[in-house]
Amino acid sequence: xxxxxxxxxxxxxEAIPDAEIVINDLAGDENHYSATIKSKIFKGKSKIEQxxxxxxxxxxxxxxxxxALSINTMEI
Amino acid sequence: MNENIKxxxxxxxxxxxxxxxxxxxxxxxxxxxxxxxxxxxxxxGVNFKSINVLENNEIRDGIKxxxxxxxxxxxxxxxxxxxxxxxxxxxxxxxxxxxxxxENNISYNK
Numbered sequence: 619x620x621x622x623x624x625x626x627x628x629x630x631x632e633a634i635p636d637a638e639i640v641i642n643d644l645a646g647d648e649n650h651y652s653a654t655i656k657s658k659i660f661k662g663k664s665k666i667e668q669x670x671x672x673x674x675x676x677x678x679x680x681x682x683x684x685x686a687l688s689i690n691t692m693e694i
Numbered sequence: 695m696n697e698n699i700k701x702x703x704x705x706x707x708x709x710x711x712x713x714x715x716x717x718x719x720x721x722x723x724x725x726x727x728x729x730x731x732x733x734x735x736x737x738x739g740v741n742f743k744s745i746n747v748l749e750n751n752e753i754r755d756g757i758k759x760x761x762x763x764x765x766x767x768x769x770x771x772x773x774x775x776x777x778x779x780x781x782x783x784x785x786x787x788x789x790x791x792x793x794x795x796x797e798n799n800i801s802y803n804k
Binding site (some may be wrong): 693 | 712727745758762764765775776777778779780781784785
């Protein structure tokens with residue numbers, strides 16, 4: 619199971635249009651990524667809520683096609 | 695989700711002030727993210743209950759629905775869902791986890 623970083627980026631972008639996204643393929647295996655996502659949408663939300671927005675944008679792929687995605691969300 | 699599993703998870707969270715759903719055990723973690731959270735709790739000397747989701751597929755799927763959170767590990771403190779690995783690491787670094795433990799009268803190494 620693997621997922622291209624462009625697919626992840628597009629899914630996040632679709633759900634969070636103003637997102638500035640930086641994705642790193644940590645192991646070079648298209649399966650372990652880290653993503654830094656900056657958006658206005660995170661303002662006033664808890665970290666749990668912020669991460670849930672990102673997980674939801676991935677439409678169930680997290681934990682399935684995508685094994686590991688370390689998430690770092692930031693308000694702008 | 696299955697009512698029995700929901701009840702079982704609810705009881706685990708009720709009975710244990712600090713409850714970590716993880717892959718593997720604190721001694722033999724089976725995933726780097728579970729290892730990281732388990733090590734933070736060990737480092738803080740927190741007495742915690744660990745549940746190895748790899749031993750029970752129903753709990754593994756159930757906890758994801760219960761918390762509306764798609765990944766393992768998951769940490770609960772006094773029935774409150776605190777987060778997964780990224781959030782716990784950040785909270786630990788910012789001392790927010792330590793504050794959360796103090797607020798809940800849970801002892802840890804200062």
